[in-house]
Amino acid sequence: MHRMAAIDLGSNAVRxxxxxxxxxxxxxxxxxxxxxxxxGNEAFSEHALLSDSxxxxxxxxxxxxxxxxxxxxxxxxxxxxxxxxxxxxxSEELKSAIKKSSGIELQKISGAKEGALILNAVHSEFNFSNxxxxxxxxxxxxxxxxxxxxxGQIKNSKxxxxxxxxxxxxxxxxxxxxxxxxxxxxxxxxxxxxQEFQNSESVDVIxxxxxxxxxxxxxxxMINKSTDFIKPEELEALYETLNLTSYNDRIESxxxxxxxxxxxxxxxxIIKMVIKGLPVNKIFSxxxxxxxxIALEHLQD
Numbered sequence: 412m413h414r415m416a417a418i419d420l421g422s423n424a425v426r427x428x429x430x431x432x433x434x435x436x437x438x439x440x441x442x443x444x445x446x447x448x449x450x451g452n453e454a455f456s457e458h459a460l461l462s463d464s465x466x467x468x469x470x471x472x473x474x475x476x477x478x479x480x481x482x483x484x485x486x487x488x489x490x491x492x493x494x495x496x497x498x499x500x501x502s503e504e505l506k507s508a509i510k511k512s513s514g515i516e517l518q519k520i521s522g523a524k525e526g527a528l529i530l531n532a533v534h535s536e537f538n539f540s541n542x543x544x545x546x547x548x549x550x551x552x553x554x555x556x557x558x559x560x561x562x563g564q565i566k567n568s569k570x571x572x573x574x575x576x577x578x579x580x581x582x583x584x585x586x587x588x589x590x591x592x593x594x595x596x597x598x599x600x601x602x603x604x605x606q607e608f609q610n611s612e613s614v615d616v617i618x619x620x621x622x623x624x625x626x627x628x629x630x631x632x633m634i635n636k637s638t639d640f641i642k643p644e645e646l647e648a649l650y651e652t653l654n655l656t657s658y659n660d661r662i663e664s665x666x667x668x669x670x671x672x673x674x675x676x677x678x679x680x681i682i683k684m685v686i687k688g689l690p691v692n693k694i695f696s697x698x699x700x701x702x703x704x705i706a707l708e709h710l711q712d
Contacts, residue, residue: 414441416480417705418490420517422451422552422576423670424621425469427476429483430706438535438710440703444479446472447670451552451576454495454502461499469505470512477513489709491520491528493701494553494574522570525549526556528704529619530565533697535707537617539563544611548685549619549700550678552576557600557685559607560617569603571596573681575622575674582677600685608689616686616694622678623696625671629653632665640693643686650679 414431429442448469453461480488496502496519506517520528529549539545545560551574558568573596581592608614618626626649630641633648641649653661653675661672682694 413487413710414483414485415487415489415706415709416476416483416485417702417709418476418488418515419700419702419705420448420450420490420492420496421701422454422493422495422554422574423447423449423674424552425450425472425476426702427479428702428706429479429485430703430710432710438707440706442479442483443702444476446475447668448472449552449576449670450495450499451574452580454499455553455577455580459498459500461501461505466505466508470508473509473513473515477515487709488515489705490515490517491701491705492517493520493525494522494551494570494572495576497521498553522554522556523568525701526558526568526570527565528708529556529701530558530560530568530704531707532699532701532704533617533619534563535703536697536699537695544608544614546608546614546616546686546689546691547619548616548623548682550575550622550681551620552674555681555685557603567603567607571600571603573600575677575681578677578681579674597684601688604685604689611690613690613692615692617697618682618694619697619700621668621671622675623694624698625665625667625675626679627696629665640695642693643691646679646683646694650676650683653679 412431417428419426425446425448427444430440432438541562547558547560549556553574554570554572556570559566581589658672661667
């Protein structure tokens with residue numbers, strides 16, 4: 412039995428997954444640990460520099476991960492970093508500090524590679540129809556990855572710099588700067604969506620990331636029905652409910668993590684922006700994401 416540890420250093424959180432491949436080739440996911448590092452708060456700031464205190468906290472988190480990996484007797488570790496790491500000017504300093512404290516080597520990946528790994532994970536969970544168009548939609552802290560899927564294969568994929576943490580930081584800037592930021596990225600998204608889905612009569616969205624999972628959970632509570640999807644028209648009700656609920660109440664009443672409760676509203680705004688004008692039928696949420704894609708790629712070799 413081949414066991415390994417996969418780590419996803421995202422813009423909002425860092426995740427550790429231990430997985431193994433059985434003799435028959437089946438891949439099972441074991442332990443999953445998440446820490447709210449929120450690298451994007453500093454990576455997406457004006458100076459794009461990670462502070463000493465954040466680097467020290469990252470060292471602590473990765474040292475804890477290293478202890479788990481050691482306890483599980485795992486030597487095979489793959490650790491990938493995404494948008495915030497790509498944009499931080501002193502990311503190499505962070506990489507060196509983590510290596511020194513934990514022995515874990517970080518690797519930077521592109522948005523395109525991130526999208527491909529996520530699709531690999533979703534493929535293992537969803538059976539894509541050959542007769543439908545799908546939009547694979549991952550929302551991260553620093554970026555979103557959009558992919559058109561036709562007959563189970565990616566036809567085109569693109570990354571956009573409009574993640575939830577980035578949105579919150581930009582929103583704190585001067586009003587005109589924020590409007591300019593939104594206007595620019597909105598045009599890029601609309602150009603992509605129009606090009607890829609202009610002939611689509613119906614589109615199903617496969618959402619990945621914690622925001623989609625949180626929205627599906629909340630929607631089930633609101634409609635009092637155990638459904639596995641969200642209808643596009645239900646997004647507005649979800650937004651109104653969350654917007655009228657305080658940050659603390661989102662945590663206490665809806666069971667959201669503290670680092671989810673503040674980014675959930677930007678997440679809905681981003682979803683609505685992307686699907687506007689698209690003939691979306693249903694919005695599904697996948698339980699799998701980048702960290703699972705890392706494990707699957709490594710264990711399937």
